[in-house]
Amino acid sequence: MAPDDDGEDADKPQAETPREAQADDLIARNLRRMFEHAETEALPDRLRDLLKRLEDEERGGS
Amino acid sequence: MSAERGFHAQLVDQMPALRAFARTLARDASQADDLTQEAVMKAWANRHRFQEGTNLRAWLFTILRNTFYSEFRKRRREVADVDGEHAARLASKPAQDDAMALKDFEAALATLPEDQREALVLVGAAGMAYDEAAEVIGVATGTVKSRVSRARAALSEKLGVSESGDMVGDSNVDAALGGPPDAAA
Numbered sequence: 001m002a003p004d005d006d007g008e009d010a011d012k013p014q015a016e017t018p019r020e021a022q023a024d025d026l027i028a029r030n031l032r033r034m035f036e037h038a039e040t041e042a043l044p045d046r047l048r049d050l051l052k053r054l055e056d057e058e059r060g061g062s
Numbered sequence: 063m064s065a066e067r068g069f070h071a072q073l074v075d076q077m078p079a080l081r082a083f084a085r086t087l088a089r090d091a092s093q094a095d096d097l098t099q100e101a102v103m104k105a106w107a108n109r110h111r112f113q114e115g116t117n118l119r120a121w122l123f124t125i126l127r128n129t130f131y132s133e134f135r136k137r138r139r140e141v142a143d144v145d146g147e148h149a150a151r152l153a154s155k156p157a158q159d160d161a162m163a164l165k166d167f168e169a170a171l172a173t174l175p176e177d178q179r180e181a182l183v184l185v186g187a188a189g190m191a192y193d194e195a196a197e198v199i200g201v202a203t204g205t206v207k208s209r210v211s212r213a214r215a216a217l218s219e220k221l222g223v224s225e226s227g228d229m230v231g232d233s234n235v236d237a238a239l240g241g242p243p244d245a246a247a
Contacts, residue, residue, distance in 0.1 A: 038085045
């Protein structure tokens, strides 16, 4: 199975030219920004309520 | 490792990334939250099937992705054209500041084929290794590599990265997205 045995950096895209490297950098930066933007947004009430309900269930149940 | 923290705590840790991934699939905040909610409920109902010590993030992403393709994709397709038009409009504006550059980027990303986009997002945004992304998508690692490679090439072109590596003017973005209005006529 080996879920996490890879050398992560070795298994990442490798740019072959300066142009590719620049493009990769631009793409990677924007992808991360997109993700970070979504990650830092506060959860809406319905998701917070859901998590609260699940937490209560875990405490009271399983 | 984190078994003693409980499934709920681990789930909460993954919520931001899960929601961010949902955003890239649904491309609409409200639908992304619907998708996240549905995926979380499914994960919770099946938490006994998750093997402690394995990759929870990949497991959750897989559930969310499967939920999207089985239940949400149709709904997205209904607004796909609208999204596309909006994306093209955003992309035709000059990328003068970070916010606009990000909008341009999102617009260009939205024009990629779904399979390429999700591979690129998992590897480039979620920071997954190829084999981890392959696990989520349910394809061979080599398939993910080629999808990411094609996505990168297409995006580079759409974003107009010049030979010198600089971003070029929006005319190139226009061209990549179908050409400026007067050129087509």
